[in-house]
Amino acid sequence: MPLETLSTVMGQTYHHGALREAMIAAAETILERDGIAALTLRAAAREAGVSHGAPAHHFGNLSGLLSELAASGFLRLRQHLLDAVNNAEPSQHMTGLSRGYVAFARSAPGLFRLMFRSEQLDWSNQALSAAGGGAFAMLLPEASAAEAGTMPLTLPLLGSAMAHWSMVHGLSTLLIDGRLDAVAKELSPGIGVEALVEEILRSGVPQSR
The missing domain is CATH 1.10.10 (Arc Repressor Mutant, subunit A)
Incomplete structure (x- = not known):
């Protein structure tokens, strides 16, 4: 058969x-x-x-398998972002996105790392390029309009999205690599990594929209 x-x-x-x-x-x-x-x-x-x-x-080949796996990861990341935004107050839109991004990274650290190992992925893979683009579009300050194609992707809009992505991706990487644990130990007893993460999100995420 x-x-x-x-x-x-x-x-x-x-x-x-x-x-x-x-x-x-x-x-x-x-x-x-x-x-x-x-x-x-x-x-x-x-x-x-x-x-x-x-x-x-x-x-x-292996790159094909890894690319399809990464594509499934980007679809899940986008869903995490959507769920986080839906559970956030409108004024907390960007912080909601950040929480969703961090939550995804922590839920599947190996997959998260793979998704950004471009040397092992084939970005000509249609499923991967579409899923990656859909997840990134969620990080735009006006994601719904941009996704619908009603808002031009201007330099300020892209710059804002890249700044947000850089911050939240760096935070996620530090978390899953365990780099924040040593920093958190310097805080007062009872204040750990979770409190530090929340403070970073409050301090580093602009509340546009």
Whole structure:
């Protein structure tokens, strides 16, 4: 039976689309558990319980698999941003975006790092470029208008978005790398990393919109 029609391995039955999703999920499991160095096509196939040829059939090579995994990460990041904004007061729009960004990074640190390792990703991949662009558009001060195509992407608008992204991405990276832990120890007893993060967000995020 052709792989693209059906694959039954280890007692599980995968249709074509489900098999692809299973391999992406397996790749993320390896990434978070063992790190990027352990993530190979064979390892992903083994983790998903499918034949060694399955990843190459669906993704071509390791860059193809990593690019699709990163695309799924950008879709999830965008959803985190949307959820955070929906739960924030209008005056706290930008802080809400920042909280969503930080929450995503902390929820999947391995995936977060992969999403910005451009040397391992194929940005000509349509799914990756679309998902990455959609997530970045959420960081624009007027995200809804920009996404709808009703607002030109001016230099001030792009500069504001890049400044916000630089701050929140740097904060997220410091957090998942454990760099804020030592700093937080210098604070008074009972005041830890979470309080420091909130203070950074209050101090560093402009409240436009």
